[in-house]
Amino acid sequence: MGMLWTFCGCGESHPDWLPTYPVTGKVLVDGEPVEFLAVYCDRLSELDKEHPTKSQCFTQKDGSFTIGTYLSNDGVPEGDYALTFQWGEINRYSRGYDGDKLNGRYSDPEESALKFTVEPGQPIDLGTIELTTK
Numbered sequence: 001m002g003m004l005w006t007f008c009g010c011g012e013s014h015p016d017w018l019p020t021y022p023v024t025g026k027v028l029v030d031g032e033p034v035e036f037l038a039v040y041c042d043r044l045s046e047l048d049k050e051h052p053t054k055s056q057c058f059t060q061k062d063g064s065f066t067i068g069t070y071l072s073n074d075g076v077p078e079g080d081y082a083l084t085f086q087w088g089e090i091n092r093y094s095r096g097y098d099g100d101k102l103n104g105r106y107s108d109p110e111e112s113a114l115k116f117t118v119e120p121g122q123p124i125d126l127g128t129i130e131l132t133t134k
């Protein structure tokens with residue numbers, strides 16, 4: 001997995017940005033919430049070459065998450081997606097996100113059991129997602 005980008009926004013928008021819709025949920029690993037677990041929202045349909053996007057976020061202390069695309073927590077563009085996960089560590093020097101305590105078990109979008117469709121005006125709550133380290 002690559003580096004997870006964190007954006008901070010001031011309510012700005014850009015003419016090339018696609019509309020986004022809220023996607024939220026909560027992740028538990030072995031029954032416990034994990035902070036700074038990376039949640040990636042991988043597009044399953046053909047990549048929009050004119051307006052490519054990457055939607056992702058980190059979980060909060062209680063395991064909750066709100067996925068962002070252009071700005072932190074701004075939502076996800078319309079389309080079909082799969083969720084993948086990485087439980088790494090933030091390298092304070094390189095600002096990278098390295099390793100995976102889940103051993104890559106949840107890193108393949110094609111194998112993901114968590115697939116969903118984002119439709120205009122339809123916020124999505126994915127509920128509680130249970131992952132295991134074993």
